Amino acid sequence: MSTTYAANAMLLKKAINDVLWDDEARMYRDNEFSSLHPQDGNSMAILFNVTQSQEQNKAVSKGLTQFWTDIGSLSPELNDTIIPFVGGFEVACSYLYSVIMTDFHSGSGTFHRRRRQARD
Numbered sequence: 001m002s003t004t005y006a007a008n009a010m011l012l013k014k015a016i017n018d019v020l021w022d023d024e025a026r027m028y029r030d031n032e033f034s035s036l037h038p039q040d041g042n043s044m045a046i047l048f049n050v051t052q053s054q055e056q057n058k059a060v061s062k063g064l065t066q067f068w069t070d071i072g073s074l075s076p077e078l079n080d081t082i083i084p085f086v087g088g089f090e091v092a093c094s095y096l097y098s099v100i101m102t103d104f105h106s107g108s109g110t111f112h113r114r115r116r117q118a119r120d
Contacts, residue, residue, distance in 0.1 A: 016050050026059035030077075039067060039075050040086045043093035064090055 020028045020041075027037040028045050042060045044050070051057050067073045072082040073090050 013050055013052070016045075017052055021056075025063065026056075027063040028060070036076060037063065038077055039064065039073060039083075040077075040089050043086075043089035046093040046096060047089065061094060064094070 016028075019032050022029050022037065025037055028042050028050075030036040030038045030041060042064055046057050046060055051060065064073070067076060069082070072084070073087045075081050075083045075086055077086075
């Protein structure tokens, strides 16, 4: 049975990437017909191992930085709104990515962003 689940997971992962990955933006779209690249969906793609490579992880993580402010990440779904619940997924994603790929002690890293977002 676990073999069946693993096979289905791989098929689902491929389908998500085939339909939702935007090569130009280097992020996932909200849905097949959208140009929106959601904060939660892109964060969860890394957290749930939907990405297919470390290069994709890097691209998504970098793409999410465009929404950062001094007090938290703005949600592209709701302009000029910081949503702590959704921002929490991004912080978790960024933490996971930074532990795997980057120097997480840098001043622009996850720990500093998490401290800013948790402060308010």
